[in-house]
Amino acid sequence: MLEVRELTRRFGGLTAVDRVSFSIGPGEMVGIIGPNGAGKTTLFNLLTGFLRPDGGSVRFLGRDITGWPPHRIARLGLVRTFQLVRPFPNLTVLDNVKVAALVHTPSSGEAERVAWKLLEETGLAPFAGAEARSLPVGLRKRLEVARALAARPRLLLLDEVLAGLNPEELAETLGLLRRLHEGGLTLVLIEHIMAAVMRLCRRVIVLHQGRKIADGPPEQVGRDPAVVEAYLGEEFVA
Amino acid sequence: MEALVQLLVTSLLLAGVYALVSVGLTLIFGVMRLVNFAHGEYLMLGMYLAFWSFSLWRLDPYLAVLTAAPVFLLVGLATYYLVVRPVVPRPHTVQIFTTVGLSILLQNLALFLWTGDFRFLRTDYTNIVYKLDGVAVNFPQLAAFGVSVAATLGLFAFLKWTWWGMALRATAQDRQAAVLMGINVDRAYGLAFAVGIGLAGLAGALIAPLYAVYPTAGLQFVLVAYVVVVLGGLGSLIGALIGSLVIALLDVVGAFLVGIAWKEALYFVAFLLVLLVRPAGLFGQRGAEEFRA
């Protein structure tokens, strides 16, 4: 579904993403982990058109999307969320989701129906009329996911969607992710909270200093000496 | 050949004044990320200061020049605290129209107080012309150039060697880092703005003997200043200097080639080309496209 080949991006003297290659098949749930500065978010930016690669290519659904503008990639079905959530602050929660749905349907009524359904699925229905900027972080993250879902993703890229959540919110979000995955959605998660990723994903890719250093099932990756060294003592649970 | 040298010399002298105005503009932008649409009006007020000082009190225009800088420094500070500071955290639209509103206010204040009549500041010695090898230069041009250079050098020295100068440069480069280093960013902004306006007022006083004084006099200069600043790169002082030279050259040579009538179109076209091709200008640090709220 998604084929990444030798993707590279430099910023001045720093190579943020260094010849990274991997493939994601339909229905997978893959975690991308790595210490800070490993290049995870840069990778997402490259995949979704927010940054131009200096080398390599990205293919999605059989099409070469390298260098495509972000909105075109999103419309094709490769949708991302932002690490630092970016809701439309002055629009209501409902409108935030509705506007994403409007991209795919000319009917305002239809978009609103879709939006309501998604709000219910993500547990945001009680907040529908509130302005997005009045929401606390936990709810904003969920809004970000709901909005991304309205954009009809075939593959959803979630950037640290679990960060900063309290245990209750965490459990709910994990449940949501599992439901989405069971429903057939392909998910790729960047996460820092390794425990969750190891438990949730059947496949984990590890980035370190821009390079891919491991790619496989969590138990295997967890024991990989290169990975252990990269994290230098950070504890994780396999 | 003589004509060419004359052109070059005149360009150089003019560049001095453009530099003074542009450097102030680019300083404000560099430190505060604010485009000051009212900059020209302070230039105009500087012109009127020189004119009225002479008309009412017989104050020599070059003495007026001495007072212009501190007066406009204070005016700039006042403007910052009253008008600009409250809108610094607000979105672009608010900032744009705050300075546009200021521009309207000042222009029409001048119009109201002093009418739209063109005023001319002429003293006994403003007509002195020096001739060197067939190149003619008049005293006010020379004086304007001299003071501009001195003031610009003074500014560079200030920015390079004083604590506040370095604080301004730090704020311009990375605002958050500056805050973390204990720089009072609000004061830095106030200082940058005040200095920028001070320079504009000073420039106005300097050119009063050279050009007609009227309420919309600032417009011509500020538009050129913007071309200079964008060409050189917003936020870059060296860029402002080099940009001044280029534009002054374009101005004089353009007038010679296509006539005074069309040369104005020349620098607006240049302006648009720069924005289209290389919005960062020659030395700008950030591209205009990246300029985000």
Add this chain to the structure above:
Amino acid sequence: MKGERPFHPRLSADQAVALGLFLLAALSPLVVRDNYLLDTISLILLWAAMATAWNIAGGFAGQVSLGHAAFFGLGTYLVALPQVYWGWSAWFGLGLGAAASAGVGLIVGYLSNRLRGPYFALATIALSQVLLVVFSRWREVTKGGEGVPIPFRPGLENLAFVGKGPWVYAMLAYLLVVFAVALYFERGRLGQLLAAVREDEDAAAAVGIDTRRLKVVAIVVSALLTAVGGALWAQSIGFVDPFYVFSIDISVKMALIAIIGGMGRSVGPLIGSILIISTESYLRATLSGPQAGQTGLYLIIYGLVLILVVRFLPQGLAPLILSLLRRGKVGA
């Protein structure tokens, strides 16, 4: 725009007020005899329309232009010159001006995708200034600085009327068209997508919104509508002066009216125009002769009002006035 659901079944306060104003305007030529007053009403309607047109780009798409005089001026010249040179109908000139402005609008739209905020504003100023220089110097084609007098041949087919009354209807018709378009940009699908673009362009792109195309569409429509206003104005005055029609003053006035009235809604510029143009007309009528310099006084006040409104009432005066009216309707 905040939390409002579009397509209300009943009339919103906005629309009711607008409708009321339109009706008043429509009735005015039957009731008002004074020519100066009728002329003022025409001007109010014209500027309301142009400010609304500006607002489509500036308020709804978030692209603040200070160079809309470029489109206005093009509209005036392209309606005037074909009449003067070839005797063609003013309607043709109007269409030509609209098309040409749409074309220039494409260029401006391209610029809006390369430049942000103040840079874009500066670029639009530069553009209008280039046109000013070109049109005021090119004697062979545009008659240079002297301007272009438009031959007066009354009749609807020539878009020229005797008396002030018909012009009120012409301007009202224009305003109704512009207002309808603005409503679509405010509440229709395009409008909602634009709201997202205004809020956060990148996040909008991330969900598939073609931000670039939307902005260009808004700007082109805004340009086109402004040019039509220029054409109508030129016809009503009968003379085109390049130094006026391409001036920054015109650009700023359009923006000022929209902002003071309220950029967020279609009805804002209407209210802004009523406030500003009527004050202007009143002052011009009462202060004349040696006091003529005093008309500058109201501009000082406008500068001040602009600074204050943009700082304290970013939504403009419309919400304030509308809530006052609503309270009045419900009863004290």
